Amino acid sequence: MTRDTSRTDGDNPRNRKPRAAEDRSGGFGEMVKTVVIAVFFALVIRSFAFEPFNIP
Structure with a gap:
């Protein structure tokens, strides 16, 4: 019994987008979210x- 080891185009790692390209679209929103949280803290x-140490 032999297995079919052929891949489709979607399974081929060479045809996948790099992870950085996928994450780039949400980069600005992530930066705004981080700045808002930092200002809050x-x-x-x-x-x-x-x-409490401010003496008028």
């Missing part, structure tokens, strides 16, 4: 860590 940390 910076404001939260600032309000709890530095504001």
Whole structure:
């Protein structure tokens, strides 16, 4: 019994897009999301860590 080892074009690794090309389309949205999360954490940390020591 022999197995059919032929591949279709979709299974051929040479015909697949590189992973970087697939991820490039969502890069801007991911950057905006990261910046928003970073600003949120910076404001939260600032309000709890530095504001109590502010003497008017």
